[in-house]
Amino acid sequence: MATDFENVQKSLNLLLKEPQLPLQKICDLLFNAIPHYNWVGFYFMEDDAQMLQLGPYAGAATDHTRIPFGRGICGQVAVSGVAFVVPDVWAEDNYLACSLETKAEIVLPIFKEGKLIAQLDIDSHYANPFTDKDRAFLENLCTDLGPRL
Ligand code: SME
Numbered sequence: 001m002a003t004d005f006e007n008v009q010k011s012l013n014l015l016l017k018e019p020q021l022p023l024q025k026i027c028d029l030l031f032n033a034i035p036h037y038n039w040v041g042f043y044f045m046e047d048d049a050q051m052l053q054l055g056p057y058a059g060a061a062t063d064h065t066r067i068p069f070g071r072g073i074c075g076q077v078a079v080s081g082v083a084f085v086v087p088d089v090w091a092e093d094n095y096l097a098c099s100l101e102t103k104a105e106i107v108l109p110i111f112k113e114g115k116l117i118a119q120l121d122i123d124s125h126y127a128n129p130f131t132d133k134d135r136a137f138l139e140n141l142c143t144d145l146g147p148r149l
Helices: 005-016 023-033 072-080 132-148
Strands: 039-046 051-058 066-068 084-086 104-112 115-124
Touching (some): 023 039, 023 132, 066 072, 072 084, 104 132
Antiparallel strands (some): 039 051, 039 115, 084 104
């Protein structure tokens, strides 16, 4: 899938210059600009409750507004702190389905001062759509966002 990451990055850079980090606009931009990003959202870590809490998102409403650490792909990233690329969600035992259309998912940790505080979660309706370029682009975004959250 040929994504014009450079162009999207330019739009992102403008959003990142806003004094208040516009997380909703960032979700909307990724969702609208990249055809294989079919749900884009942020989850925030609640360490005391051992839960993830859904924040801004773009795409269909989800039942999974709160996810226990360890449950599903996001819950596993809450425990591991390591990005998780899932080319085929239906091949995963520990997966929480949001939509029957979803075929793949990527979840990236977001760190602030070395602490895992949030995640960027993207679902795709396409099989195995996430390339190394997606991963590098999204990791870079998470690195930019972390210190400002
Ligand atoms: N599929 C995720 C749940 C969140 S939705 O994708 C929005 C998971 O398994 O953690």
